[in-house]
Amino acid sequence: MSGFGGLLRAEWVKLRSVNRWLLTLFGAAVLTIGISLLGANGSSTDVNEKPNFVIGPAGTAVADAFAFVHQPVTGDVTLTVKVGSLVPQDEPDERDSRDGKMTKLKDPSPWKGAFAGLMIKDGTQSGASYAAVSVSSENGVRLQSDFHTDIAGKSSTAPQWLRLTRTGNVVTAYQSADGGSWQKIGEVTPAHLPATAEIGFYVSSSPTLYVSRGAGGSSVAARTTLATGTFDNVTMTGATAAAWQTEAVKQPQDDEILQKKGMPEVTAFSESGGTYTVTGIGRIGPEDVGDDPVESSLLGVIAGIMALIAVGVLFATSEYRRGMIRTTFAAEPRRGRVLAAKAVVLGGVAFVLSLVGVVAGYLIARPALRKNGFAPPAFPDESITDPVVIRVLVLSAAFMALLTVFAMAVGLLLRHSAGAITLTIVLVILPIIVGSILPGTVLPKLLMYATLAGGMATQRAKPPSQTLAEPWSLIGPWAGLSVVAAYTAVALGLAWWSLRRRDV
Numbered sequence: 001m002s003g004f005g006g007l008l009r010a011e012w013v014k015l016r017s018v019n020r021w022l023l024t025l026f027g028a029a030v031l032t033i034g035i036s037l038l039g040a041n042g043s044s045t046d047v048n049e050k051p052n053f054v055i056g057p058a059g060t061a062v063a064d065a066f067a068f069v070h071q072p073v074t075g076d077v078t079l080t081v082k083v084g085s086l087v088p089q090d091e092p093d094e095r096d097s098r099d100g101k102m103t104k105l106k107d108p109s110p111w112k113g114a115f116a117g118l119m120i121k122d123g124t125q126s127g128a129s130y131a132a133v134s135v136s137s138e139n140g141v142r143l144q145s146d147f148h149t150d151i152a153g154k155s156s157t158a159p160q161w162l163r164l165t166r167t168g169n170v171v172t173a174y175q176s177a178d179g180g181s182w183q184k185i186g187e188v189t190p191a192h193l194p195a196t197a198e199i200g201f202y203v204s205s206s207p208t209l210y211v212s213r214g215a216g217g218s219s220v221a222a223r224t225t226l227a228t229g230t231f232d233n234v235t236m237t238g239a240t241a242a243a244w245q246t247e248a249v250k251q252p253q254d255d256e257i258l259q260k261k262g263m264p265e266v267t268a269f270s271e272s273g274g275t276y277t278v279t280g281i282g283r284i285g286p287e288d289v290g291d292d293p294v295e296s297s298l299l300g301v302i303a304g305i306m307a308l309i310a311v312g313v314l315f316a317t318s319e320y321r322r323g324m325i326r327t328t329f330a331a332e333p334r335r336g337r338v339l340a341a342k343a344v345v346l347g348g349v350a351f352v353l354s355l356v357g358v359v360a361g362y363l364i365a366r367p368a369l370r371k372n373g374f375a376p377p378a379f380p381d382e383s384i385t386d387p388v389v390i391r392v393l394v395l396s397a398a399f400m401a402l403l404t405v406f407a408m409a410v411g412l413l414l415r416h417s418a419g420a421i422t423l424t425i426v427l428v429i430l431p432i433i434v435g436s437i438l439p440g441t442v443l444p445k446l447l448m449y450a451t452l453a454g455g456m457a458t459q460r461a462k463p464p465s466q467t468l469a470e471p472w473s474l475i476g477p478w479a480g481l482s483v484v485a486a487y488t489a490v491a492l493g494l495a496w497w498s499l500r501r502r503d504v
Helices: 003-017 019-041 254-260 301-322 324-331 335-371 387-414 417-437 442-450 452-459 477-501
Strands: 061-064 066-074 077-088 094-097 100-104 114-121 130-136 140-145 149-152 160-167 170-176 183-188 196-205 208-214 217-223 226-237 245-249 268-272 275-281 284-286
Touching (some): 003 301, 019 335, 066 114, 066 268, 077 114, 077 130, 077 196, 114 226, 130 160, 130 170, 140 183, 149 183, 301 335, 301 387, 301 417, 335 387, 335 477, 387 417, 387 452, 387 477, 417 442, 417 452, 442 452, 442 477, 452 477
Parallel strands (some): 196 275
Antiparallel strands (some): 061 284, 066 196, 066 245, 066 275, 077 160, 077 226, 094 100, 100 208, 114 196, 140 149, 170 183, 208 217, 226 275
């Protein structure tokens, strides 16, 4: 053979000369497409029909509920206040439900927790454009705007002096420990801030989420919380001061939720000796409904994997069964090069056909999911050219190709087709089953980090989540692909060692 290129051509001829292998490889792509479409047609949601979110300035789903003490101002203005205290409601780490214990969801988001601070807003309609600077119970001082922009100030808790200045369309925020020496946090330009806007101070307290995972499913419950903040040394310049008004900015279903839970209207406002006390509930920030439509459009990946595993094993074991391996090693005594050529050819073909399968599956299944409710505003109307979708499609195809090469290496080690196919499938499917049954999040997460099933995370467009039943949703896509790559590298290393120590 003329070098490594000749080896590649020889292995390609072997692969394409067996019709059932080619049919199975193409069948893997067809299965990926077909099962993805079936899954999309069988999935539905009414989250857009019964929303508890509003549409923000960017046209996406947001949460916008809080207690607002405000007055109208026209033109440029500066509002300064001392946040004397912020007392959030304490929530236990666990709570009982009809299904057993539920654990408090750990949320690193800067939008989570209780907030007390200053805000200027396009009226008092929920979802309207705004800019706010506040003290957070969990994340220090923050400058936030239009539900997506977040700028961290100096990490600090109440008491803290805050200042919000509007100049034209630009809003600038400052903080101070003593009211004398001020530090600029940053500036933002809200999407729509009219000449006459509402300015004032506010308190919010995001609901506490509890989650229970296990027995093949997941359950999420939200517990409404409240917080109380005190404000004093309130001064405003650049505008004529008016009487302060108090208002509860609400989500569409807030009144219904409070009524079901038997809770009274908890927004409260009082003033004594120049100190204002405000109690509020609700959350301000982006709203994620949990489900991942991109992942849901690739349900057929698991079916495609099964077909690819069979081809991978047979590509290795058939030469031993027919005795052709002796001819191969006679032509190329360096067995490591033969193994490398097999891996490159099989992996390359598997990647190309898998990519065709996932791309076509996405293009066919995603419109069906949109028709069944997985559409804006609750879900972004992403396209196949979006970077996150491209990442999902490429990494999913890479995961399928790596598993195919891993199956080939197992076939070379065992030299028994049925045993190698069964073992590889079990190594993928068993962790998925076990991870879905295990309670909590720690053990399923560790299982995904330690097994081939973690590669299923390549299908996720959204960040890791503890709220979904799929155990691979607990880890990131690159971590999952790295686990599969490590398994494949080890399996190839063992196969190389086995080839070198055996006669044939």
